[in-house]
Amino acid sequence: MFRNVKAFAATVLVMGIGSISSAASFTLTKGAGYQIEPIYGYETVFRDYPTNHLTTHMIYGARVSLGVDLLSAELEYTKSSDTEDYSTAPEQIKTDDEKFKLGIRSTYRFNNYFFMTGRAGAQATKETRTETSGGVTTSEEQPIKYNPYAGASAGVRFGPISINLNSTVVFRDGSDMSKNDYQNTFSVGIGY
Numbered sequence: 001m002f003r004n005v006k007a008f009a010a011t012v013l014v015m016g017i018g019s020i021s022s023a024a025s026f027t028l029t030k031g032a033g034y035q036i037e038p039i040y041g042y043e044t045v046f047r048d049y050p051t052n053h054l055t056t057h058m059i060y061g062a063r064v065s066l067g068v069d070l071l072s073a074e075l076e077y078t079k080s081s082d083t084e085d086y087s088t089a090p091e092q093i094k095t096d097d098e099k100f101k102l103g104i105r106s107t108y109r110f111n112n113y114f115f116m117t118g119r120a121g122a123q124a125t126k127e128t129r130t131e132t133s134g135g136v137t138t139s140e141e142q143p144i145k146y147n148p149y150a151g152a153s154a155g156v157r158f159g160p161i162s163i164n165l166n167s168t169v170v171f172r173d174g175s176d177m178s179k180n181d182y183q184n185t186f187s188v189g190i191g192y
Contacts, residue, residue: 033067035066035189037187037189038061040060040186041166042184042185043057044182046180055084057082059078059183060078061078062076069107069108071104071105072104074102076099076100078099079097079098091134093129093132094132096130097127099124102122103122104120113156113157114154117155123148125146129141148171150169151167151169152166152167153165161188164187
């Protein structure tokens with residue numbers, strides 16, 4: 001559907017801004033808020049090349065949400081990179097991932113300080129694989145993959161600043177849970 005990630009990113013951005021703008025025009029006067037969060041953490045992902053295996057690496061990015069506690073729209077971008085070495089060809093595989101999430105979230109506040117959030121939506125993944133075999137390096141961009149995700153977070157808020165611990169599952173194969181991706185992140189949010 002999308003020929004390159006720039007077209008995909010532009011489409012997601014336009015869709016996200018459109019839905020956020022319509023939500024904002026309806027609810028900003030009724031107590032809507034926003035949240036901007038730099039994200040840092042790690043994820044365990046399923047790789048099917050050169051053999052089926054799991055790998056864990058660091059991720060970083062940002063998330064923006066807009067709406068009310070009961071229902072907010074969210075847009076997230078994360079980036080990660082990992083390098084794996086093998087004793088046979090290919091001797092080294094470096095994988096760079098860019099992930100875009102578009103979804104909804106709902107927050108329950110226990111009091112003025114503590115809260116929990118549930119989230120769900122769709123993730124698009126752009127993967128670039130660089131292989132080194134016999135001293136020759138080749139790079140290949142994989143087709144964009146679309147998968148649903150769901151997650152939860154717990155946090156504490158001090159005025160406009162919040163500290164969040166997030167855990168998210170990206171569902172790659174409903175019949176085999178070992179092929180799902182698991183993301184655990186820490187974020188510090190700014191906004192109301």
